[in-house]
Amino acid sequence: MESKTREVQIKLMRGLLDLVVLQFLKAHPMHGYQIIASLRKQFGVYFGPSTIYPLLSVMEENGYIKSQWDLENDRPRKVYSITDQGADLLNCTEESLTHIYRKLAIGTGKIPFNGNNLTINGLNSLTNSKKTLNGNLDKHIRH
Numbered sequence: 191m192e193s194k195t196r197e198v199q200i201k202l203m204r205g206l207l208d209l210v211v212l213q214f215l216k217a218h219p220m221h222g223y224q225i226i227a228s229l230r231k232q233f234g235v236y237f238g239p240s241t242i243y244p245l246l247s248v249m250e251e252n253g254y255i256k257s258q259w260d261l262e263n264d265r266p267r268k269v270y271s272i273t274d275q276g277a278d279l280l281n282c283t284e285e286s287l288t289h290i291y292r293k294l295a296i297g298t299g300k301i302p303f304n305g306n307n308l309t310i311n312g313l314n315s316l317t318n319s320k321k322t323l324n325g326n327l328d329k330h331i332r333h
Contacts, residue, residue: 203235208249211242212272212280215255219271222246246270254279 203210214220214228222242230236249255254276260269272280 199233200235203229203233203237207237207241208245208254209280209283211245211249212254212276215270215272216277216280219269221260221267221269223267225270249276 210229210233211225214225220228222239225246226237226239226242246255246257250257250270252275253273255270256273257268257270260267
C-alpha cells in the first residue's frame with residue numbers, strides 16, 4: 191500500500207510541478223538548483239536539471255516567472271521570481287483545487303471543516319443545534 195501511495199504522490203507532483211515551483215517562488219526568489227533541492231527536501235522526489243530548467247524556460251516564456259542573473263557570488267546564477275501573472279495563476283489554481291477537493295469530499299460524505307473532516311450528518315446536527323441555539327436566543331431577547 192505504501193508503494194501505491196508513493197506512486198500517487200509522484201504522479202501528482204509531476205502534474206503539479208509548475209504550481210509547486212510557483213509556490214516556492216512566491217515565498218522567495220530561487221535559482222534552479224535551490225528549486226531541485228527544495229523539491230527533494232520537502233517532497234522526497236528528485237526532478238533533475240533536465241526536467242526543471244526546461245520547465246523554468248517555458249514558465250518564463252509564458253510570463254509566470256522572470257529571471258535575472260546574480261553575479262555577486264563565486265558563480266553566476268540565474269535567479270527566478272514569480273510575476274503578477276504567475277501569482278494570479280497560482281491563486282486561481284488554489285481556488286480550483288479547493289473546489290475540486292470539496293466536490294470530492296462531498297461525494298464521499300465528508301466535508302472539510304476547519305481542517306477536520308465532518309460528516310454530512312455531523313454538519314446537519316451542527317446546523318440544527320445552531321438553529322435551536324438561535325431560536326432560544328431570540329426567545330430570550332424578545333422577553
